[in-house]
Amino acid sequence: MSDANQTIDELGRRARDAAADLALRSRGEKDAVLLAMADALVAATDEILAANAQDVERGRAGDIGDAMIDRLTLTAERIAAIADQVRGVAALPDPVGEVVRGYTMPNGVRVQQIRVPMGVVGIIYEGRPNVTVDGAVLCLKSGNAVLLRGSSSAASSNAALVEILRRTAAEHGFPADAIQGVPSEDRATVSALLHARGLVDVVIPRGGAGLIQHVVTNSTVPVIETGVGNVHVYVDSSADEEMALAITENSKVRRPSVCNAAETLLVHHDVAESFLPKIAQRLRAAGVTLHADEQSRAILGDDAVPATDEDWDTEYLSLDLAVGVVDSLDAAVGHIREHGSGHTEAIVTSSLEAARRFSMQVDAAAVMVNASTAFTDGGEFGFGAEIGISTQKLHARGPMALPELTTTTYLVQGEGQIRGAS
Amino acid sequence: MSDANQTIDELGRRARDAAADLALRSRGEKDAVLLAMADALVAATDEILAANAQDVERGRAGDIGDAMIDRLTLTAERIAAIADQVRGVAALPDPVGEVVRGYTMPNGVRVQQIRVPMGVVGIIYEGRPNVTVDGAVLCLKSGNAVLLRGSSSAASSNAALVEILRRTAAEHGFPADAIQGVPSEDRATVSALLHARGLVDVVIPRGGAGLIQHVVTNSTVPVIETGVGNVHVYVDSSADEEMALAITENSKVRRPSVCNAAETLLVHHDVAESFLPKIAQRLRAAGVTLHADEQSRAILGDDAVPATDEDWDTEYLSLDLAVGVVDSLDAAVGHIREHGSGHTEAIVTSSLEAARRFSMQVDAAAVMVNASTAFTDGGEFGFGAEIGISTQKLHARGPMALPELTTTTYLVQGEGQIRGAS
Numbered sequence: 135m136s137d138a139n140q141t142i143d144e145l146g147r148r149a150r151d152a153a154a155d156l157a158l159r160s161r162g163e164k165d166a167v168l169l170a171m172a173d174a175l176v177a178a179t180d181e182i183l184a185a186n187a188q189d190v191e192r193g194r195a196g197d198i199g200d201a202m203i204d205r206l207t208l209t210a211e212r213i214a215a216i217a218d219q220v221r222g223v224a225a226l227p228d229p230v231g232e233v234v235r236g237y238t239m240p241n242g243v244r245v246q247q248i249r250v251p252m253g254v255v256g257i258i259y260e261g262r263p264n265v266t267v268d269g270a271v272l273c274l275k276s277g278n279a280v281l282l283r284g285s286s287s288a289a290s291s292n293a294a295l296v297e298i299l300r301r302t303a304a305e306h307g308f309p310a311d312a313i314q315g316v317p318s319e320d321r322a323t324v325s326a327l328l329h330a331r332g333l334v335d336v337v338i339p340r341g342g343a344g345l346i347q348h349v350v351t352n353s354t355v356p357v358i359e360t361g362v363g364n365v366h367v368y369v370d371s372s373a374d375e376e377m378a379l380a381i382t383e384n385s386k387v388r389r390p391s392v393c394n395a396a397e398t399l400l401v402h403h404d405v406a407e408s409f410l411p412k413i414a415q416r417l418r419a420a421g422v423t424l425h426a427d428e429q430s431r432a433i434l435g436d437d438a439v440p441a442t443d444e445d446w447d448t449e450y451l452s453l454d455l456a457v458g459v460v461d462s463l464d465a466a467v468g469h470i471r472e473h474g475s476g477h478t479e480a481i482v483t484s485s486l487e488a489a490r491r492f493s494m495q496v497d498a499a500a501v502m503v504n505a506s507t508a509f510t511d512g513g514e515f516g517f518g519a520e521i522g523i524s525t526q527k528l529h530a531r532g533p534m535a536l537p538e539l540t541t542t543t544y545l546v547q548g549e550g551q552i553r554g555a556s
Numbered sequence: 557m558s559d560a561n562q563t564i565d566e567l568g569r570r571a572r573d574a575a576a577d578l579a580l581r582s583r584g585e586k587d588a589v590l591l592a593m594a595d596a597l598v599a600a601t602d603e604i605l606a607a608n609a610q611d612v613e614r615g616r617a618g619d620i621g622d623a624m625i626d627r628l629t630l631t632a633e634r635i636a637a638i639a640d641q642v643r644g645v646a647a648l649p650d651p652v653g654e655v656v657r658g659y660t661m662p663n664g665v666r667v668q669q670i671r672v673p674m675g676v677v678g679i680i681y682e683g684r685p686n687v688t689v690d691g692a693v694l695c696l697k698s699g700n701a702v703l704l705r706g707s708s709s710a711a712s713s714n715a716a717l718v719e720i721l722r723r724t725a726a727e728h729g730f731p732a733d734a735i736q737g738v739p740s741e742d743r744a745t746v747s748a749l750l751h752a753r754g755l756v757d758v759v760i761p762r763g764g765a766g767l768i769q770h771v772v773t774n775s776t777v778p779v780i781e782t783g784v785g786n787v788h789v790y791v792d793s794s795a796d797e798e799m800a801l802a803i804t805e806n807s808k809v810r811r812p813s814v815c816n817a818a819e820t821l822l823v824h825h826d827v828a829e830s831f832l833p834k835i836a837q838r839l840r841a842a843g844v845t846l847h848a849d850e851q852s853r854a855i856l857g858d859d860a861v862p863a864t865d866e867d868w869d870t871e872y873l874s875l876d877l878a879v880g881v882v883d884s885l886d887a888a889v890g891h892i893r894e895h896g897s898g899h900t901e902a903i904v905t906s907s908l909e910a911a912r913r914f915s916m917q918v919d920a921a922a923v924m925v926n927a928s929t930a931f932t933d934g935g936e937f938g939f940g941a942e943i944g945i946s947t948q949k950l951h952a953r954g955p956m957a958l959p960e961l962t963t964t965t966y967l968v969q970g971e972g973q974i975r976g977a978s
Contacts, residue, residue, distance in 0.1 A: 154893075158916060237938065243927050245937055252949050253919065331773070335949050351753070354773050356950040377972035384974035471576075482972075493967055494580060497675065505665050505970030514975065515667060515966070516659065527674050527757050527963035528778040529951035541949035544937070545915050548927030550799035550904075552806035553936065 138322035146333030149279040152309035161228035167306040168224035172217040185294035243548040251277030253335040260341035263291040276539035283316035328353035360522030363393035363477035370483035371402040378482040385507040398456040429459035499532040560744035568755030571701040574731035583650035589728040590646035594639040607716035665970040673699030675757040682763035685713040698961035705738040750775035782944030785815035785899035792905035793824040800904040807929040820878040851881035921954040
């Protein structure tokens, strides 16, 4: 067994034992420790900021780019916001124990399908230290032990956060091993985690397309794929122009770096002449670069750069937008079926039939009709928390929160019933 | 691209197109074609039996064993039973279009989580030709296109069945490519199917432990793991003896070859002296060989053969039963957590507390309290059909039927709402 496999084996076994304990905890016990964790994080602000400063300094020296530095950097305000998130999770209902279905067989045997924790959840993520706390508390609330494999760029921050959470868990009679960090200096620990079948019940990657692709194609542990959003806004011929302008702008510029941000605008041929110059003006004012196909360029001229083939498949996560003109709703749907990532697709239309066909034919976790793509979000959907946005079809699709971190078991109760021959 | 990859690529693309069509079909259309398929199967009995005879003859020549020959063999009665199953699926509610959740956001945007088909389902299975029909009609009813990769030992039977189903689909205006067989003479098609990410949405293996292990450790397409059942019956110190005898016997001998059959009997030390000789007598009469640990052998003597370490991990699927004596409920739970496959675990007890602890601590798809393990079955649970019994925690756990062959999408409808900055 390699060092990394050995490490994961040890962490995984401890996590399994912790999970067996967690599965029996009541909501009251779990909420108490979560509230204590929120307080502990705020109380340890200085300790966290000192650790974070080391990461930021290392990042600056390594020249990782301003956007990465921004994601990495913690402040007292951000720590307070993270603590508030933890309190929010404490306030959410406990999914464990929920009876999903229940009925009595003709022979009197009672069947109940009951939500139970998954067991051990592995989370593999990149530079944002807040994911450490998010992942830990969502798993704890749902009765799961967690293995947190963050990025080496945030190693000091993550270590400090995990230490505070573990300390608080132990102080409240919870197993500290419910929350464990996986060493990030050794890249091989990712691979070991992805092959820990039997010890780890599910792996959730949170990060960019490269990370997610690596995880889904290499894991033998079941994976929930999250987050890559090559999101389209389609402006139909019947669209209200003002509405289409507002939705396109909001979908693109509200927060370009998140997965629900629009990356491609498709405009129906009949309205392109009127709509494109107006949206170009608005977006240019917001600093957006348009990457336009030939038909759009014929209208926009030098307001846009020529789109390449790659543009249609690119999740920019920046102030860039691919723009294309389509001849029909079917052409828009065809384009999206070919290039979309199954995250969020939006149509702006006043036609009921267009809305119906678009929503039945694009194949995505969320379909927006006359609403901004920015609404694909666990918080907006009222889940109170979000572990990520699933773009796969198995288990969970769309924003995932506490129930998505559970599985179910059938509890079957009788008085000695046996089954006949047929 | 290898030949096998090329084959799967072509089949997969046709399946995707068929799936886009199927997703729009109403329940009425789907039920009509299913009923026609049932009739067509019965009408083609001679054709199917002739094809099946070729497989059986090849199997006999190849000396594949009586149990395999039995699974492979079709008769007019078995074909009639398969057709009845198809009619049963037609009678089931259509899961597609079900609104799982629905609510309105504070800003007036309406959110609905709606069941939609997965898309393309791959089923990889062994010698039973009835799985061909089962898999095809369950997928069709749930709006999915299916790629059926059966065993080469049943190649002629499967080809005949697929041909009848495709012909009937086409006659009723459905895409024939909704149901496609994958060539079984080339083993490489399995591997190609397991790596068809983007074309195949989920792979479901149905068969023995070897097949399932191969699929789950090699697939980059999401897998639903089914069927391996190392099933335990635990007889608690407080068990009603008659009930324990009946449940143990029924769990073992009713149908030893299916995954819900018991493979290990654990008996509490306090009742072993009385219980073991009685159950041994009953099971011996049914032809069962007991593989007993030392403590059990001290009671049973030569009525049992010594158990080896492997016995505790073996899914016999035959008239064999491992037998062990445990000192406590905790020891039974510990044994099951170590050796169980997460399928079905049973306790016979009159203690409420023992029932509660057992059901919360063994980690299985189904937990039986005072009922036979044979009840873990889609038909018994009232699902009307079964695609397999999932022993994994993601997506589906326990018997799977139509809803488990669907995913969901969020349909979000507004009147131009955009999202604020925070």
